[in-house]
Amino acid sequence: MFEHKAGAYAVDLLKEWGVDHLYGMPGDSINEFMEELRKEESIRFIQIRHEETGALAAAAYSKLTGKIGVCMSIAGPGAVHLQNGLYDAKKDKTPVLAIVGQVESEKVGTDNFQELKLESMFEDVAVYNRRVQQAEQLPDMLNQAIRTAYAEKGPAVLIVSDDLFSTNIKRDKEISSPVYSMPKIRGAEEDLQKAADLISASNRPIILAGKGAKHAVPELLALAEKIKAPLIASLPSKGMIPESHPHYLGHLGQLGTEPAKEAMKEADLLVLAGTAYPYRDYLPEDAPAIQIDIEPRVIGKYYPSTVGIVSEAKSALSWLAEHSREKEGRYLGEFQEKQQKWNEQLQEDIQQQTETLQPPQVLAEIQQVLEKDAVISLDVGSVTIWTARYMKLDGQALLTSAWLATMGCALPGAIAAKIAYPDRQVIGIIGDGGFSMGMQDFVTAVKYRLPMTLVIFNNQKIQLIEHEQQEIGNEPTNVELGNIDFAAFAAACGGVGYTAKTKVELKEALAKAKDATKPAVIDVYVEDISPETK
Template identity: 70%
Template sequence: MFENTAGSYVIEGLKEWGVGHIYGMPGDSINEFMEELRKEDAIRYIQVRHEETGALAAAAYSKLTGQIGVCMSIAGPGAVHLQNGLYDAQKDKTPVLAIVGQVSSSTLGTDTFQELKLESMFEDVAVYNRQVHAAEQLPDMLNQAIRTAYAEKGPAVLIVSDDLFAEKIKRDMPFTSSAYSVPKIRAAEEDLQSALELIQSAKKPVILAGKGAREAGAELVAFAEKIKAPIVLSLPAKGIVPDSHPYNLGQLGQLGTKPSEDAMKETDLVILAGTAFPYRSYLPDKAPAIQIDIEPKVIGKYYPATVGIVGELAPTLSWFTERANEKEKDFLTKYAQKREAWHADLQKDMDKETDKLQPQHVLAEVQHIMDGNAVISLDVGSVTIWMAKYLQLSGQSLVVSAWLATMGCALPGAIAAKLAYPGRQVIGLIGDGGFSIGMQDFVTAVKYKLPMTLVVFNNQKIQLIEDEQEQKGNPADNVDLANIDFAAFAKACGGIGYTARNRTELKTALASAKASGKPVVIDAYVEDISAI
């Protein structure tokens, strides 16, 4: 029989689950757990300046790697700050563990300093949400929390009074372990046959693929080539099929392309592959649909599926590819030509020389210095639309707050990307509004020597909201931002800062940033143009 602190068993449990680092900020209701972390070299503690950064970074790490991201906080205000990142994990269906401190168990329930009803607060966001009441529960509840986060693809919250971490417990026979088996879900034969009949009869099929196709890119392309179907990708799926592939029409919706929008209007069969695309107005009025997903609850959720297939995407697409008839190229050829014309127009925009730097110029120059395996951490706002249109991905990884669409996600995403893949280039594309939400954690990148290039699109306004206000017929209001010298800020943090007001300055800054091996902010002053 072994006797040790409950906190030490938590550390061992995290190691068994493959956790290599935790994001957080020290404080009085997690001090005992911090002491356990101090003694452990295998788990790296990443001290952030705001708990929201930690939670968003944990979510981004999980999106990029498929492994659970871990963050922690004190009770009260620290716990409140976690919420945005945990909701991002929930909405983008990715496993995260939050270890949340609570006031001492001897004062719990007395409305003491910084005490909140944490279980109530996390109830809506968490797939697992439990308060630990006895030290002996901790090791097993940790396993339950992590296993549930993986199984239900969302955030698990473990709330622990700090004194429990320091209590010694005896462990002779664990009730649980870190074993987790990933289910292999195969589609029902009758559903596959029904879907095949629709595919065989369709003359203008279109495939709309989402992030569920991340591990099925080759199968997706093979299927599209067999049935001569254009491919449209949701934003989180950008890059799964190279933007240069002749079947790839780009994204759909507000940040999409005209060819993808037109193809959806004309199609006689929509094949939703690993996506629950929510924007009904961009989908056909009446076309039949096949929806393939491993989650039964999303079948028909946003579009009336004619046939729903619950199963893994790669084997399902391979099954169709083997059995589907080769189709005529007329519909595909039409949209391949539209795609070429669209990309030619985009190239003209990028090549056009103007007095002032424009967003498409920035992205054209980023394209030139971007490695084939780079990680692109994208923020939310007009920069999202510009990136979707102008940046061509072909094997790079993209991380973004997709469903929650929270501004300020790119810097945490870049931090997580560099910790996940130290040898890969990391580029953050951020609006000035998004960067200023959480830019204090640039110093975190400096502290931990995490090389990255953050390109701030500085137009001194919340561009996307201005466009939306004006589209509604309202005058733009409260969208202008006071200017910040982001390059000077980067230098003040101990990093490198460059200012770019024209294309020549931008080229020099990007090349220098890539060669520096340090965290860099490029303050790119872009002309005020509409994002929509």
């Protein structure tokens, strides 16, 4: 029989699960756990200035690496602050663990200082949501929380009164283990054959691929090339398909291309590969559909699928590529010509001679310094549309808040990216509204020496909301933002800051930021034009 503090067991288990860092802010209901973390050199504690940043960073780390992201907070206000990042993880289906402190166990239920009904508060967001009531439960509940986060692809919340972390527990044998076995799911032969028959009967097939096909790109391309199908990518999977590929038509919807929109509407077969694309108006009126997804519950959820293949994308796409009849490709050729004209129009936008910088021009300059393995952390707003259209990725990774679409996600994403991959270039593309939602954690990037380049599109307004108000026939209201000198702010935090109002200034700033050993902000003043005017 052996005896240790429950908090020490928890730290050891985190190490066994492969956790090497977590995000949090110390406080009175996690101080005993902080003491155990202090003794452990192999788990890095990243002190953030706001718990929302920590949760968003944990979610971004998980999206980028596939490993569980970990964040922690005190009870009360800290726990409330976690919610936005945890919902981001839930909506984007990525595993996160939140270790949440609670008031002392003997005071739970007495309406004590900073006590909240945490189990109730996290009930909607969490795939696992439990309070440890006795110290002896902590190791096994921690294992279960992490295992469930991986299995259900979402946030697990473990609530622990701080006194339990410092309680000694005795064990003569282990009950559970820190092991998760990933299932290998292959589609049913009959479903695959039905899908192949649909493909053979079609003349205008089209493929919409999402991040569920991330590990099946060669198979995806093989199928598209075999059946001569245009390829469209969801925004979260941007960069997954090489954008120079001749079948690629870009994205769909508000941030998409006209050729993609037209090809989708005229298709007589839709293949949904690892995506739960929700915007029905952009999909075909009544074309049959093949949906490939590892989750049975999403088959037919957003489009009336004719055949559902519950499978990993890799094996299903490989089978279909092998068993589908090769097609001539007239439909593809028609839209390749349209896509070429679309790309030429984008180049004209970029090459315009203007007195002030326009967003497409800024993205073109970023493109020039973009390395092959760079990570782009993209915020939410008009910058999302500009980036989707004008930035061409070919294997680089893109991070964003896709389903929740929360402004302020780019800085936490950049922090997580640099921690995950210290030697890779990290560039944040952010609107002034998004950056100012969580800009205090720029100092976190400085503190932990995380060189990155944050390009802020500064137009002093929440531009996408202004456009939405105009689109429904309303007078734009309360969309203007007070200006901030973001370059001066960066310097005040100990980083480096540049201001760019011309192409020359922008080129110089990007070159200097790329070589900087500190986090850098480039405050780019851009012309106030809506993406819909382009």
